[in-house]
Amino acid sequence: MGRVRSIWGAGAREASSMSEATIFALSSGAPPAGVAVIRVSGEGVRFGLETIIGPLPPPRRAALRPIRDPRTGELLDAGLVLFFPGPHSFTGEDVAELQIHGGRAVVAAVLDTLGGLPGFAPAEAGAFTRRAFENGRLDLTEVEGLADLVQAETAWQRRLARAQAGGALRSLYDGWRSRLIRARALIEAELDFPDEEDVPGSVSERVWADIAVLSTEVEVHLARAEWGERARSGFEIVLLGPPNAGKSSLLNALAGRDVAIVTDEPGTTRDLIEVRLDLAGYPVTLVDTAGLRQATGRVEEEGIRRALARGARADLLLRLDPADEMVQPRSAPDGVAPEGPPALRIASKADVIDSDSKHFLREAGSMPVSSTTGEGLDDLIRAIGRALGVAEPPPDLALPNRARHRAGLLALSESLQAARKSGLALELRAEELRRAGDALGRLTGRIDVEDMLDVIFREFCIGK
Ligand SMILES: Nc1nc2c(ncn2[C@@H]2O[C@H](COP(=O)(O)OP(=O)(O)OP(=O)(O)O)[C@@H](O)[C@H]2O)c(=O)[nH]1
Numbered sequence: 001m002g003r004v005r006s007i008w009g010a011g012a013r014e015a016s017s018m019s020e021a022t023i024f025a026l027s028s029g030a031p032p033a034g035v036a037v038i039r040v041s042g043e044g045v046r047f048g049l050e051t052i053i054g055p056l057p058p059p060r061r062a063a064l065r066p067i068r069d070p071r072t073g074e075l076l077d078a079g080l081v082l083f084f085p086g087p088h089s090f091t092g093e094d095v096a097e098l099q100i101h102g103g104r105a106v107v108a109a110v111l112d113t114l115g116g117l118p119g120f121a122p123a124e125a126g127a128f129t130r131r132a133f134e135n136g137r138l139d140l141t142e143v144e145g146l147a148d149l150v151q152a153e154t155a156w157q158r159r160l161a162r163a164q165a166g167g168a169l170r171s172l173y174d175g176w177r178s179r180l181i182r183a184r185a186l187i188e189a190e191l192d193f194p195d196e197e198d199v200p201g202s203v204s205e206r207v208w209a210d211i212a213v214l215s216t217e218v219e220v221h222l223a224r225a226e227w228g229e230r231a232r233s234g235f236e237i238v239l240l241g242p243p244n245a246g247k248s249s250l251l252n253a254l255a256g257r258d259v260a261i262v263t264d265e266p267g268t269t270r271d272l273i274e275v276r277l278d279l280a281g282y283p284v285t286l287v288d289t290a291g292l293r294q295a296t297g298r299v300e301e302e303g304i305r306r307a308l309a310r311g312a313r314a315d316l317l318l319r320l321d322p323a324d325e326m327v328q329p330r331s332a333p334d335g336v337a338p339e340g341p342p343a344l345r346i347a348s349k350a351d352v353i354d355s356d357s358k359h360f361l362r363e364a365g366s367m368p369v370s371s372t373t374g375e376g377l378d379d380l381i382r383a384i385g386r387a388l389g390v391a392e393p394p395p396d397l398a399l400p401n402r403a404r405h406r407a408g409l410l411a412l413s414e415s416l417q418a419a420r421k422s423g424l425a426l427e428l429r430a431e432e433l434r435r436a437g438d439a440l441g442r443l444t445g446r447i448d449v450e451d452m453l454d455v456i457f458r459e460f461c462i463g464k
């Protein structure tokens, strides 16, 4: 006991000279779980580990250790301990991971013990990643990729996030940056020594040729932003049609579960009903709505108003009409559907018509679908992919995928284009190249990003 106390006291003095707290957090999911991973980062890691587990394990090698509360000497748990000395760690600081049993009381006791160590403080959301960024282990695009990877729900979200966290955008942008630096150096030389023979005109020509190529590469990359943003943040698809067209049934069929109430009563659905779906790897919000008709009461009227408003800002509409009525119209089709978003026309309840009628409907541009038998659902999912323009993924996964990227790339592209104006004085063209470099620097977080950091790191969960 006495020995433990003396270490405690020494640590407290050490901690007061530390610039930043040693942070710790439960990095795995909420207990109870089979295993819990607690992560610790900062100058106090060595001291903290020695205090609660005894001798440090060799770097990057898992070792089974008892974990004790130094205040009482009580054995809290035994678990695998990993030590990653800085700077070659996730944060760039000394890092430790404790893999312990994932029971609530075990996790609580170990967190409480860590919190009792001098200079130790619970990590805020994103704090580990923020240190990794500040220590130059990650650039801003990799940080964003990690945030997306943790949030990814669908295959395309995972692929994009994995590529970006692994440096796909970083290496592209760093490559562009090196080319810009080289171009600027050559232009500066020409500005400094305008009359010298050793900066021949052909050098300058090559510089501008490469800037032209770079400018095209940026344009091509920027053109993929829409794809990237859609694959990352998803689409909204709204079901519209007359009462009893089978909208709620189709929502349930696509969701694979019983989300919305289905009855043979027209006017069953009144509120908007949303489900988040993974449609062929893309995140989709599918919205069921009230059937469109002359409303019979205030509730239904409001339901229809909401249906139309939501439909008007959808990425895609699914317009349903019962197949038998499309083959033999009994009433004029409703004319109230919103204009604007692209729409797929669906002939619902296709199980009640014969194959000649289906052929006729396809020819007329409708897709026969049956929620009862599942017929036509796979075709519908493929058609949705085509209608949204995501059916053909771009050849690589280095894709701009958020408004921040789009804005930065636009600034970059504009500066490059301005720099290429041959009528402009060389000084001004050089200045535009400098601006292009700044735009890239903001994209990767090398410069001028303090104001954006809080926004970006807020996306993280605690322990990451
Ligand atoms: N045979 C057949 N019947 C269907 C199909 N889809 C829906 N129905 C039936 O059609 C009726 C209406 O279905 P809903 O899904 O409630 O239709 P809705 O468009 O949501 O109706 P409202 O919410 O009232 O606007 C129910 O009796 C369903 O069982 C289908 O694919 N085939």
Ligand SMILES: [K+]
Pocket: 243, 244, 262, 263, 264, 265, 266, 267, 268, 269
């Ligand atoms: K109904």
Ligand SMILES: [Mg+2]
Pocket: 247, 248, 249, 260, 261, 262, 268, 269, 288, 289, 291
């Ligand atoms: Mg319904």
